Amino acid sequence: MRKKTWYTLLALLVVAAGYWLETKGVDRESYLEQLHVDWGGNTSKNDTIYQDGSHFLPSSTTGQIIHHKGYSLSYSEPHEQAEWVAYKLEKEHLSGVDYKRPYFEMDDAVISGSAHWRNYKDSGYDRGHLCPAADRKFSKEAFTETFLTSNVSPQEHQFNSGIWNRLEQKVRFWASRYDGVYVVTGGILKEIDITIGEEQVAVPKQFYKIVLDYNSGNPKVIAFLIPHEESDKPLYDFVVSVDSLEVISGIDFFSSMDDDVENRIEAFEKWENWHF
DNA sequence: CTGACTTAC
DNA sequence: GTAAGTCAG
Helix, strand or coil: CCHHHHHHHHHHHHHHHHHHHHHCCCCHHHHHHHHHHHHCCCHHHHHCCCCCCCCCCCCCCCCCEEECCCCEEEEEHHHCEEEEEEEEECHHHCCCCCCCCCCCECCCCCCCCCCCHHHCCCCCCEEEECCCHHHHCCCHHHHHHCCEHHHEEEECHHHHCCHHHHHHHHHHHHHHHCCCEEEEEEECCCCCCCEECCCCEECCCEEEEEEEECCCCCCEEEEEEEECCCCCCCHHHHEECHHHHHHHHCCCCCCCCCHHHHHHHHCCCCCCCCCC
């Protein structure tokens, strides 16, 4: 074959590979069906419990619950961020491609308007993902969707890239190990001392994360409450009960769950059942 | 992985 | 605004 032919074939291969990477992951149809059904279409359906045990949305203290395709959130306008972000992390979600990070955008679904990214500019704080970008890498659409300011809290870089990052990686490990987990996460929006930007985005003093394993036999839950500062301590040092987290945050986390199950798992503060 | 920043078009 | 490359925890 002549050189020119080789180059042509090579170019075609590159284009094909690019297209493949672009569309790789769960295809759009099943992606939408899976995620949308899991979390329901609107707030009024939150008291429904699906047979597969999904749909564990927390209560909203702000009355503004928003459902995106890849996650749901409750937006607190006074704090210009979500009080919680909830999503289901499937085992299959984990395989993915490295997408280029897009720019953060405002969330049009937030009626009152979510924070502008300029609030974070030169603030010294990271735009810290609540639903991590790495948890939505199964499609470019899902990945991009995490770059909304409604999915972001001001975080110190040392914290975000440190212990918080460690926790997020642990959640992905659990999702793989336990065949999928439910995640609820956010900052504690109480006793705010520091705000950033013109819109006064609140800087939480603590961040929490709740992980629910509803797939491997007996449901089990683990909750973390971590001070907004870098720490070298092991993650299990920050385990708390869901009950205490509900008191601190004012949010009812598993209100749609069977009371029996809810009462059984929420009081637990033990982490021995979880692999670290 | 988690990010910000700079430079080019 | 988009794209690509660099740098840092």
